[in-house]
Amino acid sequence: MLPVVRDELHGSAAATPWIVSGYLLAAGSLMPVAGRLGDLHGRRRMMTLGTVLFGVAAVLCALAPSLPLLVVARVLQGAGGALLMPAGLALLTHAWPPGHGQRATGRALGLAGLATVCGPFIGGVLARSVSWRAVFWLTVPLALAAALCARRAPESRDPEARQRFDTAGAAAATGALVCLVRWLEHPAAWGWAMGAAALGALFVRAERRSPAPLVDLALFRNRPYVALTAGGAFANSATVALLYVVPWVLQRNHGWSVRDAGVAFLAPAVALAVGGPAAGRVRPAAAVPVMAGCLALSAVALGWAAYGTGAPALLMASTGAAGALGVAGGLALTGTQAVVRRERAGEASGVTKAALTATAGIWLAVTGAGTGGGAGPALALPAAACLATAAGLALTLLAPVVPRVRGRLRRRAGRGGGVHRND
Numbered sequence: 541m542l543p544v545v546r547d548e549l550h551g552s553a554a555a556t557p558w559i560v561s562g563y564l565l566a567a568g569s570l571m572p573v574a575g576r577l578g579d580l581h582g583r584r585r586m587m588t589l590g591t592v593l594f595g596v597a598a599v600l601c602a603l604a605p606s607l608p609l610l611v612v613a614r615v616l617q618g619a620g621g622a623l624l625m626p627a628g629l630a631l632l633t634h635a636w637p638p639g640h641g642q643r644a645t646g647r648a649l650g651l652a653g654l655a656t657v658c659g660p661f662i663g664g665v666l667a668r669s670v671s672w673r674a675v676f677w678l679t680v681p682l683a684l685a686a687a688l689c690a691r692r693a694p695e696s697r698d699p700e701a702r703q704r705f706d707t708a709g710a711a712a713a714t715g716a717l718v719c720l721v722r723w724l725e726h727p728a729a730w731g732w733a734m735g736a737a738a739l740g741a742l743f744v745r746a747e748r749r750s751p752a753p754l755v756d757l758a759l760f761r762n763r764p765y766v767a768l769t770a771g772g773a774f775a776n777s778a779t780v781a782l783l784y785v786v787p788w789v790l791q792r793n794h795g796w797s798v799r800d801a802g803v804a805f806l807a808p809a810v811a812l813a814v815g816g817p818a819a820g821r822v823r824p825a826a827a828v829p830v831m832a833g834c835l836a837l838s839a840v841a842l843g844w845a846a847y848g849t850g851a852p853a854l855l856m857a858s859t860g861a862a863g864a865l866g867v868a869g870g871l872a873l874t875g876t877q878a879v880v881r882r883e884r885a886g887e888a889s890g891v892t893k894a895a896l897t898a899t900a901g902i903w904l905a906v907t908g909a910g911t912g913g914g915a916g917p918a919l920a921l922p923a924a925a926c927l928a929t930a931a932g933l934a935l936t937l938l939a940p941v942v943p944r945v946r947g948r949l950r951r952r953a954g955r956g957g958g959v960h961r962n963d
Contacts, residue, residue: 544667551607558611561721566618567625568897569717573710575626575890576754579698580705583627583886587690590623595683602676624686626893630885631693633877645877646820649870650813665799698883709754712743721898755887764828764879767936769892771831772872774929777899778838778922779865782808785918786845786858794851804855808862815866819874822867827875831868832933835926838864842923872896 546556578586597617604610632645663675716739723732747753760766786808790801822830841861845854872892880888 545610545672546607548672549604549607549610555607555611559607559614562611562615563618563621564897565718565721566615567621568721568894569714570619570622571626571894571897572713572717572755572887572890574622575630575886575888575893576710577623577705578627578630578886578890579884582695582697583631584690584693584695586627586886587624587631587693588687590620590625590627591683591687591690592620593617594620594624595680595687596620598676598679598683602673602680626886626890628690629873629877629889629893631690631696633882633885633889645874646817646870649816649819649873650866652816665802668798698886704752706746706750706752706754708746709743709750712739712746713754715739716743717894717898755891756884759880759884759888759891762879763936764824765876765888767828767933768831768872768875768879769895771828771835771929771933772869772876772892773895773899774922774925775831775835775838775865775868775872776896778842778861778926779812779869781919781922782842782845782858782861782865786854789854790851796851804851805858807855808858811859811863812866815863815868816870819867819870822871822875824875824878827871827878828933828937831871831875832930832937834864834868834871835930835933837861838868839923839927839930842919842926846919846923869896 545551545559574586574590594617597613597620600613601610601617604613628648629645632648663672666672666674666678716736719732719736719739723729723736726732744757747755747757787798787801787805790796790804791798796804838861841857841864845857845861848854848857873889876888876892877885
């Protein structure tokens, strides 16, 4: 789709990627702020506002007469996405009694996963057969329907929250995430990395001093939450790699048409979509072990896809990887909501969604997928990252067990020594 847009609007090759990057930058950097705004002022209100802004920005995208104006409209659309996504997740959590929201959220994530996979294919077909503007017009009625559905949901917010907004924390968090995303897009530009580190330190300092912090730092002492968010970030980066690399390899290396590659990729798409409902059925206590197992399975499948021979092997491996990554990605959202206070669900979902969005471009920045000769270089690194993350999660699970085992061994040794002295 991007080449079609560039040709029609006569844009430069350097500015064209900002159609995607501008959206991701705005969405990823604003999600923590948006999640906390939902807790303070109402999640239904924020989701409605976000869907309206998303739809209005889609109209502006469809009417954009030039590439710079299209990029501006995409940034606005990213801001709308930042408002609606954390609020929507928290709203689903509160719309159901405790213990029942996970399945509803899992089903919603399954639909979202299917849309994520099919979206680029449908967009490419529309861009080539009708117009790239039709892609944006198509999202307008969907945004309107989402806004109407949001209006029917019961309002929820954090009843204990102080009605003060942490402006300093919001500015530092947004700036740090902007610098981080820019650095991930250009790893050689270390200035962005230094900016992200400096602003991150300012954010921590501001949160420690604020009477009503944007993000309660105790959230990062919640071990299951941190483990699921970190695992989900790596799963998301591997999923993005899979979505872009496999269709490209089918076309470039195996000579398939765009239509044939899109139809063949329906099997991994369905597997990815099923992962959301499956994640919704996992008990909160089992979320981290299941996440570790899914990441390990996806690493094996991605390795097979990277170095297997033939299109059938690539599709089989991709389907297995998509299923495992779908469950892992779903657990990053359903699992984290289950292990935090419901009152601060928006804050938690905002931080998690920001982490997932910020890692969406890692595979492109590090591997340069789409420019090489095969799937190996583009999928090997996500496979290794998934395997390393699975090992890290396994160590996290073992960490609380080791002191207990040591204590038991010491008690047994003490009893044994006492018996020997009595003899």
